[in-house]
Amino acid sequence: MAYYDDFVSWLPPSFLGEDAKTLKAFLKALGRQFDDLEAATDDVRNQFFVPTATWALDQYEAEYAIKLVDGGTYPERRNNVMAKMRGGIGATPAAIMNVLAAYGYQTQIIEDFPNYQFTIKFTDFKGIPSNMGDLKLLLNSMIPAHLKVLYQYLYNVYADFNGKYTYGQMNSSGLTYQDLQTKTP
Known part of the structure; x- marks a missing residue:
């Protein structure tokens, strides 16, 4: 009023x-x-600005030929569009890292020229990202077909727990073995 x-x-x-x-x-x-x-x-x-768009995301996705694999929430869909906007400069390691940074992931690109492949190593995220299907679809649209892409993820290892937690603490945390690969009690 x-x-x-x-x-x-x-x-x-x-x-x-x-x-x-x-x-x-x-x-x-x-x-x-x-x-x-x-x-x-x-x-x-x-709707004129991708970071605040909601119902106009469909038009942005159509304009950049983005196909959603997992449906996606508004933040994930906005990240897809912004990454595609950033990634229009080719498939250089810097461009790939820039696109992944739009999703909030810090990465390292390891090139292997003799084998026509490169590895994308996630350096700040443990486990496989929940929107990996969308990431792969986007990266496949950027990267030349003759290059193979490998993905390297971070997980907890025994040394991350050794001496820090007892078996009782880990057991009582309620975390499953799969959870412990990416989280600590």
Whole structure:
């Protein structure tokens, strides 16, 4: 009711007495319409920018030929679009790292020229990313077909637990063996 309050403040008090029910009802209705218009305008304005887009993500994905594998949440879909926008400069190691950085992953690229392959090593994330299907689809659209892509993930190893936790602590943590590969109690 922000606009209603504005309208009322613009009128002299004598206009808003006891017998001004019709005027007040009109101003409330008009205020609601302007509030709705402002909300709709803000929503449309948000669609012009990928970090705030919601319903316009379909158009961005169509423009950049992005096919979703896992459906994806709004943040994941925004990351797909922004990564594709960044990745239009070819398949150099820097471009690949830049695209993966858009998803929030720090990586290292290890090139193996004689075998026509390279390895993408995730350096700050343990386990396989939940949106790996989308990442692979995006990277396959960037990388030349004659190059093989290998992925290297980080996991916890015995040395990460040795001397830090007892078997009882690990058992009582409620974590499964698969959970312990990427988390600590």
